[in-house]
Amino acid sequence: MKNAMGMVFLARTILTKPNCPASASKLRYYSSLPSSPLANNKLFVGGLSWSVDEKSLTDAFSSFGEVTEVNILYDKDTGRSRGFGFVNFSKEDDARCAKDAMDGKALLGRPLRISFALEKVRGGPVVVPHLSKIGDIATRNT
DNA sequence: TATGAGCGA
Numbered sequence: 001m002k003n004a005m006g007m008v009f010l011a012r013t014i015l016t017k018p019n020c021p022a023s024a025s026k027l028r029y030y031s032s033l034p035s036s037p038l039a040n041n042k043l044f045v046g047g048l049s050w051s052v053d054e055k056s057l058t059d060a061f062s063s064f065g066e067v068t069e070v071n072i073l074y075d076k077d078t079g080r081s082r083g084f085g086f087v088n089f090s091k092e093d094d095a096r097c098a099k100d101a102m103d104g105k106a107l108l109g110r111p112l113r114i115s116f117a118l119e120k121v122r123g124g125p126v127v128v129p130h131l132s133k134i135g136d137i138a139t140r141n142t
Numbered sequence: 143t144a145t146g147a148g149c150g151a
Binding site: 044046047050071073076082083084085086110113115117118120 | 145146147148149150151
């Protein structure tokens, strides 16, 4: 079984994440203001083929780092993929690496359009009470 | 059935 070693090397080759020379942009933004609406660990992946599911997306991106979350948005009615999704990495270097490497590359026949995801609502939704309801309650309780 | 810019339960 001299192929066993070869298999190990093959596996290591697949599992080894490609090194990213473009990791020089380790700038940190110290502003407390939401000046950058871009998430650093999360990628917006558009241009997905409608036959791509979360598993194939994970397989396509997990070689660049630790993928912590993968979401594909499906249409409520038809159940079909809406053609885009989100891939979350544990390190932003890996996310940038995957973006640089996979942006424009085709997956299942369609070129991927990758960019950093827009930062989702920070701290949860802000519930603004409706003024008419408040008036209602006020008149009812007096 | 076929279709293709964008940012989410």
